[in-house]
Amino acid sequence: MNYTRAQLINAIVAEWEYLCHDDYDSEDQTPEEYREELQDFTLEQLIEETSTGEGYTLEEYMENWA
Numbered sequence: 001m002n003y004t005r006a007q008l009i010n011a012i013v014a015e016w017e018y019l020c021h022d023d024y025d026s027e028d029q030t031p032e033e034y035r036e037e038l039q040d041f042t043l044e045q046l047i048e049e050t051s052t053g054e055g056y057t058l059e060e061y062m063e064n065w066a
Helices: 005-022 031-038 043-049 058-065
Strands: none
Touching (some): 005 031, 005 043, 005 058
16 A cells, blocks of 8 residues: 555654653654654655554554554
8 A cells, every 4th residue: 555745744643642642751842843854754764764564564554543
């Protein structure tokens, strides 16, 4: 399955919000700051940011966070 950069960024930010909610640190970027940073990532870097692979596929990641 192919995903757009926007779909990947939205999913990555959704995961980020969840993780920050569960383990808040005042030094963390806001979701808006993180989204802005992700705009500079290539498609390959965005996929790498999802930490997906053989054990947890990109499709599974997108089902969970998109």
